[in-house]
Amino acid sequence: MKIKHNDLYIPKLKNENPFQNCKLGRDIHAMNLTQIVKSFPDGFVLSINNEWGAGKTTFVKMWQQYLSNNGFKTVYFNAWENDFDTNPLVALVAELEPIIKSKPKFKKVMDKAGKIGFNILPAVAKGISNKLSGSEDFANVVEVIIKSSTEIFTNEVNIYNEKKKNINEFRSLLTKFIQEKTEDKPLVFIIDELDRCRPDYAVEVLEQIKHLFSVEGIVFVLSIDKIHLASSIKGFYGSPDINTDEYLRRFINLEYTLPQPNTNNFVYYLYEYYQFDDILTKINSVYFKENFLKAIIIIFNKSNLSLRKQENIFAMTRLVMTCFKDNWFQFLLIIFIIITIKITKPVVYFKIRSHNLDIKSLLNELEVLFEIKEVNDCAYYIFRNVIWLIFFYNNNLNISSSAENYKNLFLLRENEIMPMFKSNLMSNDNIKSIMSDFLNYEFKGIKLSALIEKIELKDPIFIND
Numbered sequence: 001m002k003i004k005h006n007d008l009y010i011p012k013l014k015n016e017n018p019f020q021n022c023k024l025g026r027d028i029h030a031m032n033l034t035q036i037v038k039s040f041p042d043g044f045v046l047s048i049n050n051e052w053g054a055g056k057t058t059f060v061k062m063w064q065q066y067l068s069n070n071g072f073k074t075v076y077f078n079a080w081e082n083d084f085d086t087n088p089l090v091a092l093v094a095e096l097e098p099i100i101k102s103k104p105k106f107k108k109v110m111d112k113a114g115k116i117g118f119n120i121l122p123a124v125a126k127g128i129s130n131k132l133s134g135s136e137d138f139a140n141v142v143e144v145i146i147k148s149s150t151e152i153f154t155n156e157v158n159i160y161n162e163k164k165k166n167i168n169e170f171r172s173l174l175t176k177f178i179q180e181k182t183e184d185k186p187l188v189f190i191i192d193e194l195d196r197c198r199p200d201y202a203v204e205v206l207e208q209i210k211h212l213f214s215v216e217g218i219v220f221v222l223s224i225d226k227i228h229l230a231s232s233i234k235g236f237y238g239s240p241d242i243n244t245d246e247y248l249r250r251f252i253n254l255e256y257t258l259p260q261p262n263t264n265n266f267v268y269y270l271y272e273y274y275q276f277d278d279i280l281t282k283i284n285s286v287y288f289k290e291n292f293l294k295a296i297i298i299i300f301n302k303s304n305l306s307l308r309k310q311e312n313i314f315a316m317t318r319l320v321m322t323c324f325k326d327n328w329f330q331f332l333l334i335i336f337i338i339i340t341i342k343i344t345k346p347v348v349y350f351k352i353r354s355h356n357l358d359i360k361s362l363l364n365e366l367e368v369l370f371e372i373k374e375v376n377d378c379a380y381y382i383f384r385n386v387i388w389l390i391f392f393y394n395n396n397l398n399i400s401s402s403a404e405n406y407k408n409l410f411l412l413r414e415n416e417i418m419p420m421f422k423s424n425l426m427s428n429d430n431i432k433s434i435m436s437d438f439l440n441y442e443f444k445g446i447k448l449s450a451l452i453e454k455i456e457l458k459d460p461i462f463i464n465d
Contacts, residue, residue, distance in 0.1 A: 008058055010065050018065035023269040024055065024261035024307075030063040033256065034070065037219050041186045044253040045209065047222040052195075053308025056223045059258060060190050073099050073187045080193035083201040089208050099178075099187060178217035189213070190221045195228040199236035202229065206251045222252065261307070263300050267293060270311060274318040279329050288330070291381035295333055298382070299340060299369050313340050316455075323454040331451060333385040334392075337369065338448075338455055353452055355396050362393060384434050392448040 008021045019027035036046070050056050064074045075095045082091045178187050191209075194202050209220055230244035271277075271293060280289045300310055316339050321332065342349040348365055351357045357365070366386055372379050 008062075010062055012065065014069045018062045018069065022058075022062060023265055025265070026055075026059050026062070026258065026261070027066075029059070029256075029258055030066045033063065034067060034072075036254070037067075037072070037186060037188060040219070041184065042216050043186055043214070043218045043220075045214075045220045045222065045251055046254045046256060047224055047226070047248075047252045048256050048258065049224055049226045050258050051306055052225050052228065053306035054258060055261075055307045056258070057192055060192055060221065060223045064188070064190055067188050072185050075099065075187065075189045076192065077190065078192050079202070079205055080196040083197040086201075088201060088205045089212065092205070092208060092213065095189070096174075096177075174213070175215040175217060178215065186217050186219045188219050188221060190223065192223040194222055195224045195226075195232065197232070199232040202232045203236045210251050226255075260304075263297050266307065266310060267297050267300060270314040271296075274314050276314075276318065279318075279321050279332060288332070288381075291378045292333055292336075294378040295370075295382050295385075296336065298371060298378075299337070302369055302371050303340070303344060305344065309343055313343055316343070320455050320457070323457065331388075333381070334389050335451060335455065337366070337385070337389065338451065340369065341365065342455065352393070352448070355393075355449075357393075359390060359394060359397075362390065366390075380434075387434050389448065391444070392446050392451065395445065395447045396449050 010018050011020060017027070019030065033046070048056055048060065061076065064076050067074050075098075077092065077095050079088070082088070085091055191205065194205060197205070213220070226248070229248070233244050233247055234240050234242050276292075277289070280292070305313075313336065317332070317336050320335055320339065321329065324331070338349070338352070341352065345365070348357075352362065366389070370382060370386075372382065
């Protein structure tokens with residue numbers, strides 16, 4: 001049984017397709033972006049802007065291999081893994097060593113980079129301290145400070161001129177080496193996870209790209225969540241009023257967003273990856289499998305969940321189902337619904353867990369998850385599970401579980417009952433049929449808290465090898 005989604009295998013051979021294991025159909029975007037890179041070989045900064053959990057890292061790694069297969073020199077730099085260092089210039093230059101290859105030439109670049117980052121002010125301050133050491137003459141102290149201040153200012157001017165010279169030489173050397181090693185194609189330098197870094201490190205990386213690495217022949221690709229990066233920028237400058245869009249336009253020339261992938265394909269992939277057939281074959285029903293998958297697609301489409309949240313819900317559901325005996329597997333959709341609420345709406349989940357929602361409020365929360373457009377087997381499957389969930393929750397509230405009480409819950413056609421049940425899509429006869437099945441059902445006395453105990457892994461886990 002799998003509980004964690006591992007990184008997808010990316011083929012490294014030139015004659016293999018790096019996107020062969022991609023389930024999201026994103027190879028077309030790699031082709032589009034490659035054409036853009038080819039069109040502007042002089043260099044620019046491209047951002048791939050999607051929310052956290054949208055699969056950006058997997059995409060840029062596949063695209064990096066696609067670029068390599070097509071003759072591009074590439075660099076992949078995970079900024080988040082390197083923000084333990086205070087100076088990103090060190091890490092960024094170090095990533096170029098495999099590209100430049102020649103040690104003497106790379107040493108020249110390193111020397112220039114070192115001079116850019118070198119600061120002699122601490123040494124000057126130490127000199128002042130030495131001059132003042134043991135001095136008790138106030139006039140002498142003032143004289144030393146004035147003289148030293150002049151020295152500091154003079155040194156500052158010299159440092160500025162020297163640094164400016166070194167920056168120009170660094171950029172010139174970098175341009176020369178890039179042109180030698182990449183020929184007619186630009187170097188593609190991918191920076192990932194910048195939005196997860198410490199605010200000071202994230203801003204410093206942007207500044208280094210702008211002032212030091214913005215040279216002919218380098219295309220920078222920033223894989224980011226722009227909203228989170230904006231928060232880092234505001235945190236760094238200590239102001240919530242900074243116009244981060246304008247700020248980022250100083251650095252980013254072109255912004256690209258990966259479209260939302262086809263939910264159907266990803267749901268079927270996750271179903272197979274987490275081996276849900278092991279669960280549904282135990283109840284020996286194709287009906288459950290097809291309708292379960294269709295119901296999940298409806299939930300994910302309606303909720304507009306990120307890929308990572310979809311993965312988390314599948315993984316958690318798969319683990320929780322190991323707490324069930326075989327004859328409980330038919331509660332799979334109910335468990336999936338509750339886990340979806342737990343991951344996407346923790347406050348609502350806590351209220352359900354604490355029995356602090358009335359039936360009407362719970363119905364309204366469930367309505368948000370579904371959009372039923374026609375009555376079919378899947379719709380009937382969803383209605384039945386929602387009604388069971390309400391019944392189980394009703395048992396926790398110790399409200400009468402008589403047939404008459406259940407009838408009052410679902411047969412009203414007024415605004416207090418959610419549209420899923422008051423619409424003509426689900427007739428009274430359908431609801432009565434589901435209620436009748438439930439009232440004769442062996443599990444009718446279950447409380448929802450029993451299922452929540454399993455969701456919180458407080459019951460024994462049964463692993464079948």
